[in-house]
Amino acid sequence: MQHLFDIADLFSSRAPACDYWTLRLVEEEQDHLEVRQGVVEPSRLTYSSGAMVTLVKDGGIGYGASSDLSAAGLRAAAERAGGWARVHARLGLFEAGLYPRSSTRADYRTPIEEPWSTLPIGEKLDILQAANAALPIDDRIVDWSAWLARRRVSQLLITSDGGRVSQVLDYVHPGLVAVANEGSQTQRRHGGGSDGSQQGGLERIVAVRLLEDAPRVAEEALALLDAPECPQDTRDLVLLPSQMVLQIHESIGHPLELDRILGDERNYAGTSFVTPGMFGRYRYGSELLNVTFDPTVPMELVSGVADDEGAPATREYLIRRGILERPLGGALSQARAGLPGTSNTRASGWDRPPIDRMGNINLEPGEGSLADLIAQVERGILMDTNRSWSIDDSRNKFQFGCELGRLIEDGELKGLxxxxxxxxxxxSFWRSLDGVGGPESLEIRGVCNCGKGEPNQSVYVGHAAPPCLFRDVAVFGGGE
Amino acid sequence: MNADAFFALADHLNAELHGAEILFSNLANESSDFVRLNRNRVRQAGHVRSTALDLTLIEGSRQVEGGCDLSGDPTEDQVRARRLLMRLRERLGHVPDDPYLSYSSERSESDRRGDARFPPAAESIGELVAAADGMDLVGIWASGDLAEGLASSIGHRHWHASASFNLDWSCYLEADKAVKSAYSGFDWDPATLRAKLAAMREGLHVMSRPARILEPGRYRAYLAPSAVAELMGMLCWGGFDLKSHRTHQTPLLKMARGERSFDPRIGIHEEHDRGLAPRFTSEGFPTPPRVALVEGGRFAECLVDARSGKEYGETVNAASDAPGSLGLDAGTLDTADVPGHLETGLWIGNLWYCNWSDPNDCRVTGMTRFGTYWVEAGEIVAPVKVMRFDDSLYHLLGDRLEDLTRERELLLSAETYDGRSTDSALLPGLLVSGIDLTL
Structure with a gap:
């Protein structure tokens, strides 16, 4: 991180003449190890480094990004940013004076128990071989893999107002998949932490039970081959946290993004059924629905101290007791819309500009256990692990699919x-929320492929949720 | 970074190799202007200059891969690349033999540099904003230079460079009433832009009529090429690659097993010879001009990348597991005659957010979006509120296919997740006797 400070100091000492500037330096290290069918796949080590200079100048805003971190390289990036600021001054959507200024000084580093480097690659591969070997328990398992991925993102943001935010986020992502086939029926089951990402180090391997989870993953993939299709009718629905993540993401997170409400995303990611007049009074869901933007949850994917424009990270209620309170909008969107918001202006890397993104969007726990929720269902389905997602451009009409379902009859779990x-x-869906699991059933998870923006950006997003019960939902199974 | 600088860097790295080591160096270079627009004004504008180097270090039957960003300064880049090479060498000693290691051991060379004529981005944006005066225009302009290079210690030398622009935008009337367009290529013509905007103004005129709200059910429909692109995109997701077929994960499993088929008029090809994407793989293999994926409605060949080719004993014919230059054969229907043949039904301009509803049955769900209309007695009469479809491609490309259009559109991908895409698709429209709407 020190060399990033050195680069920043050099840039500051020869800062471009303008009303306001920011320099965002980003370094990424990634490592991917995988064993498939007993064979070690080619490992991949990547190192990325670059910077984005943003200028507010002559009544406009522009950015320039480059992988050349020399003084000359950053100067050239600033010149290109200045050129685009002149175009923005002439044709801009809003006054440059709305651009947020930051003097935040803060530091964050993921607390790690076991750093990635403490385990030699040979031992990491041994773990993956052991997990992989536990998957092919039957000839009908036709493909199987175990993987371990590491990512470290080091970012330093400095501003002409004296802002200086350094954040180092570490991730270790373990995972398993087993593919079962018989005839023209194929079923996949994931596990071992594949959909439960958090910040952390190698301790994640134990936390997600990578080795212990393998037999279950394979057994469930096989069992699904022989299971009947999910019935097609209207039933109560219990969603485990592994699917709640997606439900929250698509039908609460995205529609509350303020840049969508302002129309920025209408050509690509879409707009929102939420309008500015709804905040403070719209009933989004039942009284049980409480949703927060919470960058303070330890180890959740987007926990940190500030967003990518330097707004301090604070916990905020988005929906309280079912009533919509505030959108997901960073300081610029807040100024454009005249609404309160959150510190959620984020970029996918050094080569993309920050826009409104979800951070950690969590459904706050209620009371009771998963068993308590199931006991309230006379005729329903429990669904586990997202596998398919689709929703309209205003984030209203959705259809989601899961890897595994279980019938619920008279308050008891039945067959797959x-x-x-x-x-x-x-x-209307969130108004049918009729049960929210308690704190002991809460799981901290997230998604690592949230796509949005023009140019396109894919980012990590955290979601924590307990299992939830919804009444009278249209369910269906497979077949033409 | 230009070709000479890349090959000089690769030569420098090759000189650093030890003993029997083999090195493949791949470069992705991009210099792009990105301008976001909203309400026909500039929302966010800037420039991105990136150069990424990928290395594959091989010794015997072992291999490791790595990548780093380059600065453009030759001295600094040698330092970065050598540092990466040393890290890969350090790792190489700790990985086992790879039975599926596969690379071309034959030297080969190619050099393709496309011509382009378009003005600076700021000038084009000025023309666009002026031409779209009064319209609620939202979208993205992306333009600039792209280059991909391959060099190896065996003697591969390949370079593929182009400059292009891609304007992807939509115009809104209100709420979700909108029409979409795209203008991309290598030669900028303001008259073409004005013609596209004029067509959009006509579309918005229809959009101003009260929207028709449809009940779930089965409807006759015409899917314009942009909508067909979304369906083809689903097939590209695991439909054609060899590994998905050999592990029974392809959504075309029933077709591969001979249990189902598309209509005999359906022919799908990977058309490498379109020339927009590089004709070499990162392992040094050349790609054939065309790969027949579906012919006569039945599965033909798989896309075979280097690793899968080695694993399953097939000849390499693709750089990756998904098509990048897809083509769908044309039919006999004149586009101008579509409303008349449709008679009463849906004109679907675009589909959105498709995903597998049941991959075993090639069943896709997704939404209508942009430029979707209700047609009665061969006339477009009203826009349609967005609807969800959930249907099998065995029906839409099979027993419910009535015809494909004679004309095909070349659609250049506007995707920019991993840099500006060089993917494209050449597609007709589809007339189907029914598509199932569910919500």
Whole structure:
């Protein structure tokens, strides 16, 4: 990190003449190890480094990004940013004076128990071989893999107002998949932490039970081959946290993004059924629905001290007791919309400009256990692990599919069903929320491939949720 | 970074190799202007200059891969690349033999540099904003230079460079009433832009009519090429690659097993010879001009990348597991005659957010979006509120296919997740006797 400070100091000493500037330096290290069918796949080590200079100058805003971190390289990036600031001054959507200024000084580093480097690569591969070897328990398992990925993102943001935010985020992502096939029926089951990403070090391997989870993953993939199709009718629905992540993401997170409400995303990611007049009074869901933007949850994917424009990270309620309170909008969007917001202006890397993104969007726990939720269901389906997602451009009409379903009858779990799916409308779905698991059932998870923005950006997003019960949902199974 | 600088860097690295080591160096170079627009004004504008180097170090049957960003300064880049090479060498001693290691051991060379004529981005944006005066225009302009290079210690020398622009935008009337367009290529013509905007103004005129709200059910439909691109995009997701077939994960499993088929008029090809994407793989293999994926409605060949080719004993014919230059054969229907043949039904301009509903049955769900209309007695009469479809491609490209258009559109991908894409698709429209709407 020290060399980033050195680069920043050099840039500051010869800062471009303008009303305001920021320099965002980003370094990324990634390592991917995988064993498939007993064979070690080619490992991949990557190192990325670059910077984005943003200028507010002559009544406009522009950015320039470069992988050349020399003084000359950053100067050239600043010149290109200045050129685009002149175009923005002439044709801009809003006054440059709305651009947020930051003097935040803060530091964050993921607390790690076991750094990635403490385990030699040979031992990491041994763990993966052991997990991989536990998957092919039957000839009908036709493909199987175990993996371990590491990512470290080091970012330093400095501003002409004296802002200086350094953040180092570490991730270790373990995972497993087993593919079962018989005839023209194929089923996949994931596990071992594949959909439960958090910040952390090698301690994640134990936390997600990578080795212990393998037999379950393979057994469930096989069992799904013989399971009946999920019934097609209207039933109560219990979603485990592994699917709640997606439900929150698509039908609460995205529609609350303020840049969508302002129309920026209408050509690509879409707009929102939420309008500015809804905040403070719109009933988004039942009284049980409490949703927060929370960058303070330890180890959740987007926990940190500030966003990528230097706004301090604070916990905020988005929805409280079912009533919509505030959107997901960073300081610039807040100024454009005249609404409160959150510190959620983020970029996917040094080569993309910050925009409104989800951070950690969490559904706050209620009371009771998963068993308590199931006991309230006379005729329903439990669904586990997202496998398919689709929602309209205003984030209303959705259809989601899961890897595994179980029938619920008279308050008890019954047999497996395969290809379970459900569909609904965001604006009414959350009002059917009739049970939220307690703190002991809460799971901290997230998604690592949230796509949005023009140019396109893919980012990590954290979601914590307990299992939840929804009444009278349209469910269906597979088949033509 | 230009070709000479890249090959000089690769030569420098090759001189650093020890003993029997083999090195493949791949370069991705991009210099791009990006301008986001909203309400026909500039929302966010800037420039990105990036150069990424990928290395594959091989010794015997072992291999490791790595990558780093380059600065453009030759001295600094040698330092960065040598540092990466040393890290890979350090790791190489700790990985086992790879039975699926595969690379071309034959020297080869190519050099393709495309011509382009378009003005500076700021000038084009000025023309666009002026031409779209009064319209609620939202979208993205992306333009600039792209280059990909390959060099190896065996003697491969390949370079593929182009400059292009891609304007992807939509115009809104209100709420979700909108029409979409795209203008991309290598030669900028303001008259073409004005013609596209004029067509959008006509589309918005229809959009101003009260929207038709459809009940779930089965409807006759025409899917324009942009909508067909979304369906083809689903097939590109595991539909054609050899590994997905050999591990029974392809959504075309029933077709591969001979249990289902598309209509005999359906022919799908990977058309490498379109020339927009590089004709070499990162392992040094050349790609054939065309790969027949579906012919006569039945599965033909798989896309075979280097690793899968070695694993399953097939000849390499693709750089990756997904098509990058897809083509769908044309039919006999004149686009101008589509409303008449449709008679009463849906004109679907675009689909959105497709995903597998049940991959075993090639069943896709997704949404209508942009430029979707209700047609009665061969006339477009009203826009349609967005609807969800959930249907099998065995029906839409099979027993419910009535015809494909004679004309095909070349659609250049506007995707920029991993840099500006060089993917493209050449597609007709589809007339189907029914598509199942569910919500």
């Amino acid at each position: 069903v395969r290809n379970p799916g459900y569909r609904g409308i965001s604006a």
